[in-house]
Amino acid sequence: MNVLEVFDPKKFVEAEIERTRRSIGSEKALVAVSGGVDSTTCAVLTHKALGENLVCVILDDAFMREGEPEYISSTLSKSPFNVPMKIVNVRDRFMQAMKGLRDAEEKRKMFRETFYQVLGETARKEGCKILVQGTIRADIMETVGGVKTQHNVLEQMGINPMERFGFKVVEPLITLMKEQVRMVARHLGLPQEFSERQPFPGPGLSVRVVGEIRPDKLETVRKATAIAESELVQHKPGQYFAVIMDNDEVQQPAEALHIQESVARLLNVPARNVRIRIFRDRATGVKGGERRYGKVVGVTVETVNGRVHQSAIQNLVMLQATITTKMPEVARIFYAVKDLPEKKPYVLGIRAVETKDFLTAQVSDIPWITLDAIAEETVEQCSNVSTVYYDLTPKPPATIEME
Numbered sequence: 371m372n373v374l375e376v377f378d379p380k381k382f383v384e385a386e387i388e389r390t391r392r393s394i395g396s397e398k399a400l401v402a403v404s405g406g407v408d409s410t411t412c413a414v415l416t417h418k419a420l421g422e423n424l425v426c427v428i429l430d431d432a433f434m435r436e437g438e439p440e441y442i443s444s445t446l447s448k449s450p451f452n453v454p455m456k457i458v459n460v461r462d463r464f465m466q467a468m469k470g471l472r473d474a475e476e477k478r479k480m481f482r483e484t485f486y487q488v489l490g491e492t493a494r495k496e497g498c499k500i501l502v503q504g505t506i507r508a509d510i511m512e513t514v515g516g517v518k519t520q521h522n523v524l525e526q527m528g529i530n531p532m533e534r535f536g537f538k539v540v541e542p543l544i545t546l547m548k549e550q551v552r553m554v555a556r557h558l559g560l561p562q563e564f565s566e567r568q569p570f571p572g573p574g575l576s577v578r579v580v581g582e583i584r585p586d587k588l589e590t591v592r593k594a595t596a597i598a599e600s601e602l603v604q605h606k607p608g609q610y611f612a613v614i615m616d617n618d619e620v621q622q623p624a625e626a627l628h629i630q631e632s633v634a635r636l637l638n639v640p641a642r643n644v645r646i647r648i649f650r651d652r653a654t655g656v657k658g659g660e661r662r663y664g665k666v667v668g669v670t671v672e673t674v675n676g677r678v679h680q681s682a683i684q685n686l687v688m689l690q691a692t693i694t695t696k697m698p699e700v701a702r703i704f705y706a707v708k709d710l711p712e713k714k715p716y717v718l719g720i721r722a723v724e725t726k727d728f729l730t731a732q733v734s735d736i737p738w739i740t741l742d743a744i745a746e747e748t749v750e751q752c753s754n755v756s757t758v759y760y761d762l763t764p765k766p767p768a769t770i771e772m773e
């Protein structure tokens with residue numbers, strides 16, 4: 371029998387409320403909500419167990435989506451949840467901490483360190499010795515498997531939270547898979563915008579800004595995220611968002627030529643219409659359960675009238691498979707939806723994937739009309755972007771996020 375069929379969210383909630391009350395007693399606890407399904411569900415569930423002994427904060431760390439802190443706060447603090455929320459503005463602190471870092475793992479580690487330091491300080495201020503967090507099973511599996519440093523995994527990484535940050539960690543959702551968390555969210559009566567919402571990673575937009583995080587780059591991906599989300603939601607992909615990269619290439623003529631020839635042959639177009647860019651910054655991928663940091667290749671195929679060649683997405687995904695199989699050092703293939711002739715500081719990627727367990731994912735078959743609409747609006751609103759790509763890479767060999 372399917373695990374979801376035997377999972378009873380009502381029983382789970384009752385048992386967890388009981389267990390949380392027993393393990394926390396009359397102590398005060400802190401929970402941080404990012405707006406994703408896991409942390410939101412965790413906060414509402416724990417609030418049922420602890421009532422006003424639970425202090426709920428939204429760390430406005432600069433990497434949240436547009437209007438998100440206010441949106442979460444206004445939804446959860448209203449009836450029927452009545453979970454009071456505090457927005458803690460720590461934007462400058464995070465921007466300072468991440469300044470100048472380019473490597474994905476260094477950024478993830480710095481995010482985690484700053485995140486827990488801030489939470490430790492907040493916990494002390496609020497008189498809390500316990501941190502409740504919405505870690506789920508997949509978070510642990512991938513961090514322990516070495517794919518990436520998940521922001522919320524501590525003890526499994528050999529970090530003692532009490533010694534380092536001054537609190538004990540309680541994780542009510544740790545045995546659950548994402549779909550079970552959604553079942554719990556529905557049972558708790560969370561509005562559909564939350565229970566059916568796509569996941570949003572704890573480190574937020576920071577894992578979607580490839581390479582160095584600068585204020586203008588971050589603001590651009592925030593704007594592009596709002597555009598991509600509003601256009602893609604109609605197709606209900608498992609996860610969908612925008613990413614940003616510096617428009618800096620490395621010169622690797624032999625490799626670029628090789629990819630150009632493959633693309634031309636597979637799409638049956640003249641090689642002179644194919645432009646290959648190998649970007650300087652790298653992205654995270656996964657192979658055989660292990661993390662690898664690989665090249666990002668941008669492919670632009672122009673037609674005779676100067677527009678991009680619009681092949682069926684699944685064809686393009688096959689093209690991606692041919693390239694990444696032959697060249698395992700390539701972690702992603704981006705395909706241009708719009709490529710302006712004038713070079714600007716940034717390129718954007720649109721990501722949309724179908725996934726059940728988030729451990730593997732397929733590229734969503736998004737109609738070109740939607741991709742076009744996103745690209746047009748993005749270049750119109752983001753004057754520092756000259757190319758908008760669609761990411762053709764499944765997981766594996768890529769991860770869902772860029773870092």
Ligand code: XMP
Pocket residue numbers: 512518519520521522569570571572573577609728729765768769770771772773
């Ligand atoms: P990846 O990129 O590893 O993502 O294929 C799998 C799922 O996990 C989310 N994700 C995270 N969630 N903290 C989180 O809370 C993190 O550090 C983190 N990294 C990735 C990602 O959005 C996807 O749903």
